[in-house]
Amino acid sequence: MRVLVTDDSKAMRMIVIRTLRQSGVTIDDVVEAEDGVQGLAAVREHRPDLILCDWNMPNKSGIEFLTELRASGDQTTFGFVTSESNPAMREQAIGAGAAFLLSKPFDGQRFADVIGELVS
Secondary structure, three states: OEEEEEOOOHHHHHHHHHHHHHOOOOOOEEEEEOOHHHHHHHHHHHOOOEEEEOOOOOOOOHHHHHHHHHHOOOOOEEEEEEOOOOHHHHHHHHHHOOOEEEEOOOOHHHHHHHHHHHHO
């Protein structure tokens, strides 16, 4: 499985990737992007099976990235991994086509529980 991890923080991208690998979910390739603009370009170039994305980023936020992706007809499984989470955000994310919204802190088991059932 190819995964696109989109977050403006390099440190957070590394944490998400490490946690994903610890989850036991089979990962063949990981592609990184710093914001929604790069994320959209990476989707076109790399065709990921799963997108893990932060909510707040410069240039194009995670929700803007998801909205534009869905408007183009792309249905790649998309989930948010973000420090912010409230019922309104969760509702907006799911309404826009996200499969899930994971809030930090998270661990490999939480990733396995949420992502594992989507990709198995």
